[in-house]
Amino acid sequence: MTAKATSQATWEQDVLQADGPILVDFWAEWCGPCRMVAPVLDQIQSENGDKITILKLNVDENPDLAMKYQITSIPAMKVFQGGEVKTTIIGAKPKFALEQDLAAFLG
Amino acid sequence: MRQVIIIGSGPAGFTAAIYAARANLNPVLVASSVEVGGELMKTTEVENFPGFPEGIQGPDLMAKMQEQAEKFGTEVLYDDVTELELDGEIKKVTLGSGTVLEAASVIYATGSAYRTLGIPGEERLSGHGVSWCATCDGFFFRERTIAVVGGGDSAMEEATFLTKFASKVYVIHRKDSLRASKIMQERAFANDKIEFIWNSAVEEVLGEDATTAVLLRNTVDGTTSELPVDGLFIAIGNDPRTHLVHGKLDLTAEGTIWVDGRTSRTSVPGVFAAGDVIDPTYRQAVTAAGSGTVAALDVEHFLAALSDGTTAESVLV
Secondary structure, X not given: OOOEEEOHHHHHHHHXXXXXXXXXXXXXOOOHHHHHHHHHHHXXXXXXXXXXXXXXXXXXXXXXXXXXXXXXXXXXXXXXXOOEEEXXXXXXXXXXXXXXXXXXXXX | OEEEEEEOOOHHHHHHHHHHHXXXXXXXXXXXXXXXXXXXXXXXXXXXOOOOOOOEEHHHHXXXXXXXXXXXXXXXXXXXXXXXXXOOOOEEEEEOOOOEEEEEXXXXXXXXXXXXXXXXXXXXXXXXXXXXXXXXXXXXXXXXXXXXEOOOHHHHHHHHHHOOOOOEEEEEOOOOOOOOOHHHHHHHHOOOOEEEEOOEEEEEEEXXXXXXXXXXXEOOOOOEEEEEOOEEEEOOOEEEOOHHHOOOOOEOXXXXXXXXXXXXXXXXXXXXXXXXXXXXXXXXXHHHHHHHHHHHHHHHHHHHHHHOOOOHHHOOO
């Protein structure tokens, strides 16, 4: 299972109304570090499908959400729970470092 | 056991790999998981790499170097080194995945990491207006006011690039003259959106949830002032990435890995170093590539001597 895309249209349902923790990866095509962290996030998703849902939000196509969440640096990864941001991770990191940052959610 | 492990995926690492692969040393190159390609991945147009008169995008140049290294048989691993065992005849390199690689020699080409200012607000507002990568984050500063700190080529490049998005870019520099090359300086001076603030140091980044201003101190008369900005891009240079070899390899007073004269030999036999991690002075893509060549040739010589029955300790490259 790899990370799926979300968008402005499905944001409410995909992220805000969701039960479990949702990690949203704010990314863009032109962002090199975003492209490099993408397979790492896919891997984390496939190994932890029961604990966390990882979604990708393209900031070029969804500028209003990028602005709403004050994104000024990507990749930015925000973990939502109950509609609220619980954790923010900025910048591409190796898998073991991301797993450390997400320890509270990955159990 | 392998013949050589190359650590690092910038111009030094990939050039060492091209040479080592062509010498049939079957190199494995540990490229990192999320920083493959190194510093040049954050740049735009590279205009000073010979052979590209029209210029080439930094990421394209690195993709080509990797392609060339792989074409001759380099195995590239997208993983990070977590531990090194460099003493003895068998070098052990532990990766994030838990894999342990073993080889008779190692080329250490980890480059450098950006320097931080170490001032209040910098860490807290990182990702909230404070950035080290104009090409990654400039997009979010459309029609906003930005400051760039630094006086070198990378500061000039960032400032010039950021004018594509920002309405105004201040360049803050501690001195009254720049270290940047003439062509980069002139390009910045000619840009209407760029304004220089000389003899000034950034003392603090201000703002609650997002950057709103920077506190400046005049380095001549000591007076302080606030400059309202929406973003601060820090381009004050890099430090060699040596944390994995502290206590294992000798370092120089500048913090780079010590190498013997013009060779790539470190203080430990069988361990060679190349690129920005040994270079406190020049730090160019092309000098790093040249340094990678030196390391691969030194390794080739070292391995040849080893197979002649000489012990690692007594091999003189």
